[in-house]
Amino acid sequence: MQMVTYLNCLAPGSSAEVVGLQATGFTRRRLLDIGLVPGTRVEVIRHSPSGDPTAYKIRGAIIALRREDSMQVLVLKL
Amino acid sequence: MGLTRASSGLNALRESFISLNASSFLIALAGNPNCGKSTVFNALTGLKQHTGNWPGKTVTLARGRYSYRGLDFTLVDLPGTYSLLASSVEEQIARQFICFAHPDVVIVVVDATCLERNLNLVLQVLETTPRVVVCLNLMDEARRKKMLIDVPLLSQELGLPVVPTVARDGEGLEKLKEIVAAIAAGILHPAPKTVRYNQAVEAAVITLEKQLQPLLNGHLNARWVALRLLEGELSIRQELEQHLGLALPQNVIQLKTKKGVSA
Numbered sequence: 282m283q284m285v286t287y288l289n290c291l292a293p294g295s296s297a298e299v300v301g302l303q304a305t306g307f308t309r310r311r312l313l314d315i316g317l318v319p320g321t322r323v324e325v326i327r328h329s330p331s332g333d334p335t336a337y338k339i340r341g342a343i344i345a346l347r348r349e350d351s352m353q354v355l356v357l358k359l
Numbered sequence: 360m361g362l363t364r365a366s367s368g369l370n371a372l373r374e375s376f377i378s379l380n381a382s383s384f385l386i387a388l389a390g391n392p393n394c395g396k397s398t399v400f401n402a403l404t405g406l407k408q409h410t411g412n413w414p415g416k417t418v419t420l421a422r423g424r425y426s427y428r429g430l431d432f433t434l435v436d437l438p439g440t441y442s443l444l445a446s447s448v449e450e451q452i453a454r455q456f457i458c459f460a461h462p463d464v465v466i467v468v469v470d471a472t473c474l475e476r477n478l479n480l481v482l483q484v485l486e487t488t489p490r491v492v493v494c495l496n497l498m499d500e501a502r503r504k505k506m507l508i509d510v511p512l513l514s515q516e517l518g519l520p521v522v523p524t525v526a527r528d529g530e531g532l533e534k535l536k537e538i539v540a541a542i543a544a545g546i547l548h549p550a551p552k553t554v555r556y557n558q559a560v561e562a563a564v565i566t567l568e569k570q571l572q573p574l575l576n577g578h579l580n581a582r583w584v585a586l587r588l589l590e591g592e593l594s595i596r597q598e599l600e601q602h603l604g605l606a607l608p609q610n611v612i613q614l615k616t617k618k619g620v621s622a
Contacts (some may be wrong), residue, residue, distance in 0.1 A: 306591070310444055312440050314444065314479065315441065316475075316476060316479070339475075340475050340476045341472075341473045341475060341476055342473070342476060349470035352380070354542075
């Protein structure tokens with residue numbers, strides 16, 4: 282069964298597809314600009330030693346996101 | 360390293376309007392970080408502006424000149440950005456230059472190996488001005504990665520001229536200069552495809568656009584300003600006041616809250 286969850290809940294090595302953003306204003310704009318639009322595939326690469334931020338592969342680039350931002354991204358686990 | 364207002368280029372922006380040679384065409388060079396924008400700048404101008412593989416090295420505006428078939432061009436290298444919309448200092452500089460310095464042509468340099476990521480900026484730039492040429496750079500790397508790009512199709516989809524280049528080796532730059540000259544001289548008129556949003560947004564845009572048109576008086580694309588206002592972006596109001604001396608009447612702003620649309 283397909284499951285909608287938040288981007289920060291995924292384990293390294295897993296992939297998901299963006300379904301929506303719950304962020305508003307500046308954060309929303311920033312997330313959209315780095316490529317997190319509905320339909321985008323995201324791969325979780327690894328956590329930093331302290332557990333936050335986490336590196337994600339988004340549209341050909343590896344981008345680190347803080348938990349406070351990734352927890353606003355709704356994804357469908359693949 | 361802190362960026363003060365003076366060093367961030369907002370003042371330099373003004374100066375660059377004033378000291379411009381009247382017979383020279385003003386060309387802006389925009390692009391994502393790390394797409395070879397400064398290499399294109401150096402290759403066109405013959406200057407040796409520092410290039411290096413780290414982000415944020417172009418924070419102030421570098422200027423250079425070149426001539427092509429007797430015409431004089433002033434090229435401004437904008438800071439590398441992924442977007443014109445968020446409010447980092449780099450993005451503000453790039454956006455304000457494109458919107459308020461009225462460049463005759465904007466060259467958007469894109470990384471051919473990472474088109475998906477780079478086209479976002481192209482779409483944002485063509486919402487502000489139709490006088491755009493896409494410089495599809497790093498074609499050698501794309502070839503090495505066995506990537507095939509259908510340039511005519513890309514050009515057709517965007518409604519813009521697209522010139523494949525390898526700036527490092529000078530490949531494609533003559534063609535780029537030719538297209539830039541043609542757009543600047545008004546021989547070539549790119550007709551970019553307009554990005555359409557959903558019905559509610561479009562309806563609000565049209566209402567706002569009608570009110571904005573007479574106020575902006577052709578200085579800025581009314582549709583673009585309408586979209587920014589709908590996004591609830593406050594910096595655009597401030598910029599209109601600063602650069603055009605235009606204080607938007609309160610009723611324009613009220614429409615935003617009444618419609619309650621967010622883009």
